[in-house]
Amino acid sequence: IKLKHIKQVFRAEDIQTTALQSIDLEVNQGDFLAIMGPSGCGKSTLLNILGLLDNPTDGSYVFLDTEVSKLPERELAKIRKKNIGFVFQDFNLIDELTVFQNVELALLYLNLTKEERKKRVYEMLKEVSLEHRASHYPIKLSGGQQQRVAIARALVSRPKLIVADEPTGNLDSKLGHEIMELLSKFNREGTTLIMVTHTESHSRYASRVISLLDGKVVAWQDKTALEQSA
Numbered sequence: 642i643k644l645k646h647i648k649q650v651f652r653a654e655d656i657q658t659t660a661l662q663s664i665d666l667e668v669n670q671g672d673f674l675a676i677m678g679p680s681g682c683g684k685s686t687l688l689n690i691l692g693l694l695d696n697p698t699d700g701s702y703v704f705l706d707t708e709v710s711k712l713p714e715r716e717l718a719k720i721r722k723k724n725i726g727f728v729f730q731d732f733n734l735i736d737e738l739t740v741f742q743n744v745e746l747a748l749l750y751l752n753l754t755k756e757e758r759k760k761r762v763y764e765m766l767k768e769v770s771l772e773h774r775a776s777h778y779p780i781k782l783s784g785g786q787q788q789r790v791a792i793a794r795a796l797v798s799r800p801k802l803i804v805a806d807e808p809t810g811n812l813d814s815k816l817g818h819e820i821m822e823l824l825s826k827f828n829r830e831g832t833t834l835i836m837v838t839h840t841e842s843h844s845r846y847a848s849r850v851i852s853l854l855d856g857k858v859v860a861w862q863d864k865t866a867l868e869q870s871a
């Protein structure tokens with residue numbers, strides 16, 4: 642991932658908001674990047690661009706060797722489905738579907754047989770320790786369990802990148818750390834992770850942390866570099 646001079650300007654009637662001023666950022670395969678900063682500083686706007694949900698107003702974004710900054714939504718959707726899994730603060734599970742069906746959703750666009758899908762879903766549910774909950778509906782699960790289902794859904798298609806927007810925002814501190822441990826485990830196994838968080842202690846799981854203020858990167862820490870130089 643390579644962002645150069647990324648700018649995002651929103652226009653609503655007469656009001657113009659510069660949400661991102663000029664972001665330069667590189668994320669390599671296997672990185673775990675945390676994005677921090679106060680409310681309104683542009684974190685979600687940046688995550689939406691990184692996750693190929695929005696086009697920037699200006700600048701260049703190279704994702705897996707492709708310049709994606711000006712691609713139409715149809716093309717972005719194709720790249721997203723193949724390469725990116727999403728985890729949100731409010732879990733975004735479908736209440737009418739079981740745990741199994743919620744996770745299976747992420748595989749429906751792939752060319753897999755029903756049996757292959759079943760195998761992949763159960764393997765993934767096992768990874769998040771929820772195979773015994775496959776036939777349950779989300780409402781029967783705790784917040785932490787629901788977020789684990791959401792993580793299973795994001796990962797079951799084996800995406801290269803996970804984009805997580807405050808994945809622990811609705812969880813108490815113990816469950817939050819459980820989710821961070823789980824995300825870290827998948828990151829150590831090779832999945833690139835980009836996460837927005839408000840929680841300092843959760844950003845410590847990341848290998849790199851950037852802080853935004855008024856749509857600009859104002860601070861950054863690179864733990865791998867620190868460890869290597871130590």
Ligand code: ADP
Pocket residue numbers: 651652653658659660678679680681682683684685686687
């Ligand atoms: P954060 O995620 O850090 O809280 P956001 O990225 O949501 O910040 O917002 C950054 C700025 O852009 C804010 O001033 C916000 O009001 C504005 N903004 C975000 N999305 C839109 C939109 N769709 N239309 C207009 N303004 C927006």
Ligand code: ADP
Pocket residue numbers: 781782783784785786811812813816
């Ligand atoms: P909150 O309502 O504050 O979000 P949770 O519902 O997530 O809290 O659960 C609090 C604790 O109870 C957690 O340790 C969770 O694992 C446990 N818990 C809640 N519901 C269940 C359930 N259906 N099965 C097993 N454990 C549960």
